[in-house]
Amino acid sequence: MVLTARQPLTLEAFAMARTGVPELHEMTMDGQVMRMRAISNLALPAGQAVVLRPGGHHLMLTQLQEPLTEGEVLQLTLKLRTADGKVVTQAISVPVKAHMMMPSGGASATTPSGMAAQPAAHQHHHGMAH
Ligand SMILES: [Cu+2]
Incomplete structure (x- = not known):
């Protein structure tokens, strides 16, 4: 996903209906070992495309109540804070891809919050080793 x-x-x-504990994560290399950790926020500088993807920053969907299926569209709500401290929310749709790592053109959305979101599959199950 590119924001x-x-x-x-x-x-x-962020929030998603079927997710127990949505978390922002980042992955870093620690020597040869890929580590994942939760982060409290992610800066989105004006005009700069921030890529969310496996291996980097991503939105972690944990404690899914049912498995994701290819072709379904997830409805996520992003909670964002502006430079002057206001909270804005942005709903985005993210199509689920078979392998969750394939880039996707996807739809883009622009809202009054001034946010353009280009969804690509980035969510993954919490079963991955980390
Ligand atoms: Cu993660």
């Missing part, structure tokens, strides 16, 4: 903010925003949280 491009028109004004400086901070992604603080």
Whole structure:
């Protein structure tokens, strides 16, 4: 997923209906070992495309109540904070891909929050080793 903010925003949280504990994660290499950790927020500088993907920053969907199926469209709500401290929310749709790692053109959406979202599959099950 590529997020491009028109004004400086901070992604603080997100929500999805079927997810128990949605988390923002980042992955870093620690020597030869890929590590994943939760982060409290992610800066989205104005005009800069921030890529969310496996291996980097991603939205982690944990404690899914049912498995994701290819072709379904997830409805996520992003909680963002503006530079002057206001909270804005943005609904985005993310199509589920078979392998969850394939890039996707996807639909793009722009809302009054000044946020353009280009969804690509980025969510993964919490079964991965980390
Ligand atoms: Cu993760």
